[in-house]
Amino acid sequence: MEQYDSLLAAVAAPEGAGREVFDPATGELIGRAPVGTVADLDAAIQAAVAAQPDWAAAGDEARRAALHRMADAVEAHAEPLAELLSREQGKPLNGPNARFEVGACATWLRVTADTPLPTEVVVDDGTDYAELHYRPVGTVGVITPWNWPMMIAIWQIAPALRMGNTVVAKPSEYTTLSGLALVEVLNAELPAGVLNVVAGDGAIGAELVARPEFGKIMFTGSTATGKKIIEASAGNVTRLTLELGGNDAGIVLPDVDPAAIAEDLFWGAFINTGQTCAAMKRLYVHDDVYDAVCEALVDVAAKMPMGTGLDEQNVLGPLQNRMQFGVVDRLVEAAKASGARVLTGGEPDREQLGNFYPTTLVADIDPHNPLVVEEQFGPALPIIRYSDVDEAVRLANELSVGLGASVWSADRDRARGIAARIQAGTVWINSHGGVHPMIPFGGVKQSGYGMEFGVEGLKSVSVPQVVNG
Numbered sequence: 001m002e003q004y005d006s007l008l009a010a011v012a013a014p015e016g017a018g019r020e021v022f023d024p025a026t027g028e029l030i031g032r033a034p035v036g037t038v039a040d041l042d043a044a045i046q047a048a049v050a051a052q053p054d055w056a057a058a059g060d061e062a063r064r065a066a067l068h069r070m071a072d073a074v075e076a077h078a079e080p081l082a083e084l085l086s087r088e089q090g091k092p093l094n095g096p097n098a099r100f101e102v103g104a105c106a107t108w109l110r111v112t113a114d115t116p117l118p119t120e121v122v123v124d125d126g127t128d129y130a131e132l133h134y135r136p137v138g139t140v141g142v143i144t145p146w147n148w149p150m151m152i153a154i155w156q157i158a159p160a161l162r163m164g165n166t167v168v169a170k171p172s173e174y175t176t177l178s179g180l181a182l183v184e185v186l187n188a189e190l191p192a193g194v195l196n197v198v199a200g201d202g203a204i205g206a207e208l209v210a211r212p213e214f215g216k217i218m219f220t221g222s223t224a225t226g227k228k229i230i231e232a233s234a235g236n237v238t239r240l241t242l243e244l245g246g247n248d249a250g251i252v253l254p255d256v257d258p259a260a261i262a263e264d265l266f267w268g269a270f271i272n273t274g275q276t277c278a279a280m281k282r283l284y285v286h287d288d289v290y291d292a293v294c295e296a297l298v299d300v301a302a303k304m305p306m307g308t309g310l311d312e313q314n315v316l317g318p319l320q321n322r323m324q325f326g327v328v329d330r331l332v333e334a335a336k337a338s339g340a341r342v343l344t345g346g347e348p349d350r351e352q353l354g355n356f357y358p359t360t361l362v363a364d365i366d367p368h369n370p371l372v373v374e375e376q377f378g379p380a381l382p383i384i385r386y387s388d389v390d391e392a393v394r395l396a397n398e399l400s401v402g403l404g405a406s407v408w409s410a411d412r413d414r415a416r417g418i419a420a421r422i423q424a425g426t427v428w429i430n431s432h433g434g435v436h437p438m439i440p441f442g443g444v445k446q447s448g449y450g451m452e453f454g455v456e457g458l459k460s461v462s463v464p465q466v467v468n469g
Contacts, residue, residue: 004080011180021177024090024318025308027353033176036200038207041168044196045213048139048166051193056136056164063162067113069189070158071106077185078102085150085178086309086317090355095315096271105154105182111437112158117458122466129469134462136164137239138215141208143229145221146174146320147275147377150182155452156218156241157186157195163462165216166194170208173201174321212236216461219243220277223401223446241450241460243277243443246403247375249396250280250432251418253389253409254288261408261430262296266304268406268432270359273306273316274379275324278404278441280432282372283383284392290385294363297383298343301359306379308354318355319378325355328378331371332360335382340365345380367395375401389418397423403447406432 008031012018018032055063074081082098091097120132140160144153149171160167171179176199183197198204202225209217210232216239219229223244233240250268252261268280285293306316319325325348332346345360360380362371371382386392396405405424409415412429419427425443428434435441440456442448450460 003077004083007077007080007181007184008084008177010184011177021088023087024320025354025356028087030084030087031177033173034180034199036198036204038204041198041200041204041207041211044168044198045139045211047193048168048196049213051191052136052139052164052166055161055166055191055194058164060162060164063164064113066189067109067158067162070186071109071113073185073189074102074106074109074182078106081150081178081181081185083310084181085175088178089146089149089175090309090318090320091272092307092309092311092314092317094312096267097315097317098309101148101151104151108151108154108437109158112162112458115162115438115455115458117455131467133465133467134163134459135465137461137463138165139213140165140167140216140218140461141211141214142167142169143205143208143217143219143221144169144171144179146172147272147277149175149178152220153179153182155457156220159452159457160216160218160461161190161194163458165461167196168208168214169195169197170200170205171197173199206232209233209238210236212238214238215463216241218450218461221245223448226448239463241442241452242448243403243441243450243452244446244448245375245401246277246443246447247281247373247399247401248278248404248406248424248432249422250283250406250408251389251392251396251422252283252285252289252293253407253411253415253418254286255410256289256293256408257410258289258292258296262293262300264431265293265408266297266300269381270301270304270316270379271433273319274328274381275320275377276433278426278433278435280406281375281377281381283381284386284395285383286389286392287385287387290383294343294361294383297361297381301344301361304359306356306359316359316379319357320355322355324378325357328357328376328380331374331376332362332380335362335365335369335371338366338369340369340371340382343383373399393418393421397421400445401447402444404428404433404443406430
């Protein structure tokens with residue numbers, strides 16, 4: 001507890017300043033978050049620009065060593081980071097939640113440090129010789145969301161720093177303390193000015209993306225905000241990586257064993273209580289196994305305790321904010337009004353202090369119901385019946401987004417054939433939503449563009465240079 005109190009004190013605004021931050025599970029006051037100004041952003045940008053040449057000149061080996069030290073620091077502060085994350089974001093400590101997220105930060109730092117990116121000889125024919133190098137882009141602006149506020153920050157910060165860039169990060173106004181605490185821990189291992197953070201709302205974010213000092217902007221969030229970033233940065237021709245909204249489809253073929261896949265289906269949809277861009281948000285199940293899959297999912301859901309994040313037994317938590325609670329509530333009510341069948345959940349206590357929405361499974365729903373075609377981003381899963389796989393693929397593809405998707409089958413080759421027809425940046429086979437620091441990740445259509453992770457992720461935060469001769 002002493003380590004937690006010390007970390008919180010280091011990043012929180014003093015009494016009477018900033019804004020109050022409340023636990024979304026209990027309504028308890030956690031602390032006060034600083035509220036940054038344009039002057040704070042100016043100072044952060046100036047520090048980052050000034051520090052960048054020396055950071056680039058330090059060399060790849062020194063930067064890789066720094067990332068490993070940062071990983072050590074995260075591990076040394078793992079429990080207080082997880083506790084603050086649980087209190088502010090709402091996710092439980094256990095399951096694929098707060099401790100998992102903090103552990104992933106350390107893993108991504110280490111893998112990013114150790115990922116090789118050798119100089120590529122593109123021509124060497126005895127007459128011509130050319131090499132392809134990847135140089136720093138300069139200063140990178142990082143804008144992170146509230147659902148995975150630490151892990152997604154590391155996804156962006158780690159490769160940017162590895163490639164010799166400096167960073168200015170803006171955490172979500174919903175999870176400011178978590179973002180500030182992570183940077184506080186990381187900065188103990190970095191030279192001054194290399195990693196900077198500015199708290200603030202959307203107005204600070206809008207100012208950040210319009211600034212010409214940034215060679216690159218990385219953003220994870222809604223498609224609507226992503227479009228604004230494109231417009232605001234266009235005059236500077238700023239490079240962008242945008243991981244935007246998704247409404248991932250899962251397609252279950254008739255050859256599955258429903259009981260065997262039910263738990264993986266459940267976590268594909270309900271990881272982080274459904275508050276994940278690449279979670280499964282609509283599930284298409286063949287007639288032959290529809291009822292059995294529904295029954296198996298209900299059985300799994302009944303075994304997954306939801307409650308306050310600091311209670312060690314819970315694996316599902318509240319929605320992070322009341323706005324998102326309202327989105328989920330509206331969409332489930334629309335499904336109920338249409339005659340869809342609620343298998344479990346669907347009856348929240350709207351008067352409670354916390355933002356808890358019960359785990360909800362909705363069957364026999366029209367494929368064009370709002371709960372299906374809008375991204376609910378919460379613990380509600382519509383299950384759509386289909387009889388022909390071509391129909392399921394058509395329904396999966398007809399939306400404007402394409403972040404992830406999954407195909408579930410006992411025949412892996414058949415599943416891969418169907419996967420090739422789905423318009424999504426990643427299609428998982430017999431799982432959904434899992435990411436790996438060496439496997440590139442990104443969306444298509446209005447789910448954004450640019451790749452993260454692995455070699456492609458390093459290239460995305462650098463500029464290619466050909467040395468010819």
